[in-house]
Amino acid sequence: MKEKPLHFRKIELWLVSITFFLIILSNILGGKIGISNLGHNNDQMARYFAYIFMPSFMFVAFYLMHMKIIPLFQKEKKVWKLIVFGLVSFFVTWFLVGIFYVGSDLGNSPFVPFYFSGVALYAGYFIIASFLKNLILNRKEPSYLTYNILRLATAYTFLVIFLFKFHHYFHFLISIIYLFIIPALIFIFLYNYFLVYRNREIGKKKLSLFYFWLLPILMLITFVIIAGISDAEEVIVVGLVSVAALMLIVNPASNAIFKKYQEHIETLDTLNVQLEEKTTDLKQLRNQINPHFLFNALNTIYGISLQENAEKTSESVQKLGDMMRFMLHENTQEAIPLNREIDYLINYVDLQTLRIQEQENIDILFSRKEEHCKGNIAPMLLIPFIENAFKHGISLQKKSWVKINLRCLEGSLHLDINNSIHRKSGEDPENVPSGIGLNNVRQRLNLLYPNCHELVIRENDLEYFVHLSIQLNKS
Known part of the structure; x- marks a missing residue:
């Protein structure tokens, strides 16, 4: 609506x-x-x-x-x-x-x-x-x-x-239904939902009980006043019948409707989470071009590099293979061990470091404390922020830096990323959308860790800063 x-x-x-x-x-x-x-x-x-x-x-x-x-x-x-x-x-x-x-x-x-x-x-x-x-x-x-x-x-x-x-x-009764009964029922339903049902759902039981009894008491007082003014005792009977209908029919019926509506909303939320996860999986699977062929090719290249004593090449191929196995086997699961997600981040950062280690104007710092990194986490929640840092923070011509700090406390994960900013022009071939994107990660965080995470993103003309905290023991 x-x-x-x-x-x-x-x-x-x-x-x-x-x-x-x-x-x-x-x-x-x-x-x-x-x-x-x-x-x-x-x-x-x-x-x-x-x-x-x-x-x-x-x-x-x-x-x-x-x-x-x-x-x-x-x-x-x-x-x-x-x-x-x-x-x-x-x-x-x-x-x-x-x-x-x-x-x-x-x-x-x-x-x-x-x-x-x-x-x-x-x-x-x-x-x-x-x-x-x-x-x-x-x-x-x-x-x-x-x-x-x-x-x-x-x-x-x-x-x-x-x-x-x-x-x-x-018959005049139809006019009474539309002029008085239907508006009264609408008012009662709105009253019950916003003042009785909603207060009870959020834990304000005393306030909910107060409003529950307030309406029938006011109805009885109104009918008693009308009976006193009109000197018609039958009005009190009508009032008692109306209050009985409210308490025995209207209120239980409205509560049943509200519960059904709440169940419907919860079902929709669950379906949205599942749809979001399936959409993410589909995007990632589309990027996996014949993975078995690529694994065989990487193993061949790895063997050749070892024969030629190309240590950097063999190390790069090994890390890339580990990342691809992660994407193929573990990325499709609802939750994975936290240390596997961290291993994927390490491989990604190491590959980037190998690629640009000869550049003196680029600083890459990845500090981490993994003593308490236990438990499970939804896959691919952390890597988009690091990908974004390397994508927009590295320039081969200008001073650049990417600083990553990863630490775990009891039941929580904290990731801080600070990188330089180098705006890419519209003609730059790297200036195209890639991965699942930060907007997608925000949605997944809201769906999978509601009220259990904190995401802060700030930027200025020189730097881009990301802080992410997730309460893993409440997921």
Whole structure:
């Protein structure tokens, strides 16, 4: 509701469908004319069927216009179809309603007042809905929550106005339901959710209990005052029944709905975590080009380098092979031993050091304390920060540095990275996205270690600083 507009066409259809269903059903059951009187009076019989068929025709016209004609116009943008089909629907419905209206002596004029009122309300609703859309949504930062609430309130208000104009043609109980009972239920549900249920969920049980008893007590006091003013004792009975319905029906039903909603949200969160992990795995697997072939090739190169006494080459190949095995075998798991993640970081930094060790203007410092580095961690959470430091912090022409400090305490991991900054131009071949990216790592941290990590990133014109702490024993 906060992230996008609701599907109002379906919501409006359900609102109108339920309303007309109640009207037609109540009239069929004798809400206006008792079924037992139908065989004695032809006028009563004519009115009985008028009360059934007039709202039926109006609902069919609404359905055709709302779900067929207008969507067709929005899809094809053909004005003539909207005008032709709209006029046909209008005049055919007017003719059918008029026959029952005049034939049952409900009125003498063929200009059926409530029918034209209904058409005017329908047009007026769309004008206001369009105004709300242009006012709220057509902005740089649209407020979807505000729009959805106002649009729902507008739809309900126009429905109540229609019932007021149409109230002579159905049982008064339907008006009471829409004017009083439904708003009261909405208020009770919101009251229970925000003041009772939410407080209980966050541990404020005394406050939740206070609000739980406050509403029925206020209801009883209200009914007692009304009974005293009107001198009608039956009002107290109505109050007792209302409070009993609140405590025995409405409150348990609302709690069941809230729990179901909470379970639904938790299921969605779990699915989001799984989807995020699978997406990360897929991106990483796409980068593994025939790993078995690469392993065989690396072993061959490693053997040749040993025969030629190329120690740096053999060391580089060995570390690269270890990194590839990590990517293939352990990177797809949900959690791995922390020391394996650290080994991967060491191999990566060593390879980078071998690549640039002849450069005097580059300083690489990797200090670490691994005495307490125990437990498990989600794979590939640390390496993106180090990759980013080497990618943006190393220049072969300018003074550069990458300083990494890794330490473990009891149940926690702390990583600090400080590197120089050398902005790459748009034409630089290295200035392209690689790896899983820092944004992806932020999302994974929020999903896998909620409230159990701290990530601080700062930068200026010369340096880039990252601090990451993870509480591993709470993961």
